[in-house]
Amino acid sequence: MQHIIGFLLVSLSLFALPAEADSLTTGFVYHPDYLLHDPGAGHPERPARLEAIVSRLQQRSLLDTLHTINAQSVDHAWLAEVHTEAYLSHLEQAVKNAPVHLDPDTGLSSDSVRVAKLASGGVLAAIDAVMAGDVDNAFVAQRPPGHHALPDRAMGFCLINHVAVAARYVQKKYGLRRILIVDWDVHHGNGTEHMFYADPSVFYFSTHQSPYYPGTGAATDTGSGDGIGFTLNVPLPAGTGDANLMRVFETKLVPAMEAFQPEFVLISAGFDAHRDDPLAAFELTAEGYSELTRIVMEIAAKFARGRIVSLLEGGYDLDALASSVEAHIRTLSGGPEETN
């Protein structure tokens, strides 16, 4: 009898599947003030990056299909989860003297700290939308990026480490324990690794060009103390392309997640691994980013009820950035791939 009922349930569920069963609701976070951070003339991390993304999504009629999520500034307490009070005070003081540089790569304009806090707040709003069930997953088109920012120091275009703030937010606000951070930016996210290096509750996975900036991310760096085994660095040579990177995700990340079983997935989505990027020498295509997205979605579907929040890190060729973000979002929303 149980077999018959089981068969009926399976049959009913098959018939009940609508034609568009694959389509998911993807949230999109953007705020016009994200354009107001100006790190200096000629800087590659420029406002035009976000303008290119938004206009591409509009041109391809993709923007209207996404669920708009509004960003608000982050509460100080969430920043203080991963940054020192001294550093946060330093940021507020330094910006009063804008334009000013915090390191040779990292400039501030008068709005920069406010914009960075609005960017972190956008990521947290995306998490709220996913946890509320308003969306299945979300992409945050924000700047400045964050994954090089250390607890007590700005670095490499980054002021606030948004993905690290996000991981703590998911844990403390929603009580989820195991968080996966996938960092496919072409640079190693040294700041993120540092913040969770001794923490077995946040798994940090990074693929990055090596040797290259910032010089961290050796395969032998796997964590410390209780965190040993919860950092997985995969340094790869210049020239690494779609097939190699997909193989790394399939053969290293997927088995690691079978053991870790993440309850929420965050993506430090840098698109500077694209073959046209002027800052680095990987050979990814937009289709490659789509494939990496698909692999991460399979992990999230298996262990984390599909919960993914992806946030922009690097990506400095405007066309490559726009086409890669389009491919990424099309895959997140389960729609057909129509990139070129």
Ligand SMILES: [Zn+2]
């Ligand atoms: Zn990067």
